[in-house]
Amino acid sequence: MALSTLTETMKQIEKEINSNPEPISGMDTVYQFEIDGETYQMELKDGNAKVLENAEADPNCTLIMSANNFHKFLAGKLNGMTAFMTGKLKIQGDMTKALKLENIVKQYELDI
Incomplete structure (x- = not known):
């Protein structure tokens, strides 16, 4: 799939x-992504994901990370620990939450 804009990627x-909330059930976490100067937050709470720009x-x-590495991470082609x-x-912040995010991403087909 062609690389989409970062906003399209985050909405996807x-x-x-949200179409399969099971992997995030019980979570109450805010992830912030700083990608090539753009900032997005993803709130995972009560089995629901909400993406906010510049939250x-x-x-x-x-x-x-860079947008290129972000897309590789989502596609499972970049190991989070190796990238780190x-x-x-x-x-920055809670390293265990970052590791959990990688496990969550693996449960979705996010080859965006």
């Missing part, structure tokens, strides 16, 4: 997660 992620909530975990160790991914 929201739609995919002001205090995130539990912030992931900073090689500097392709910077994580």
Whole structure:
């Protein structure tokens, strides 16, 4: 699939997660993504995902990476720990939440 805009990608992620909320049931986490200068937050709460552009909530975990690496991460072609160790991914906040996110992403077909 062709690379879509970051906004389209984030909305697609929201739609995919909400169509199958089982992997996020019981979560109450705000992830912040800083991708090539754009900021998005994804709130996973009560089995529902909500994506906000330039949101002001205090995130539990912030992931900073390039759009190219973000797409590879979503497609399962970039291991989060390897990306972190090689500097392709910077994580601020709760590292365990970042690891949990990778496990969640693997349960969806997000080859966006």
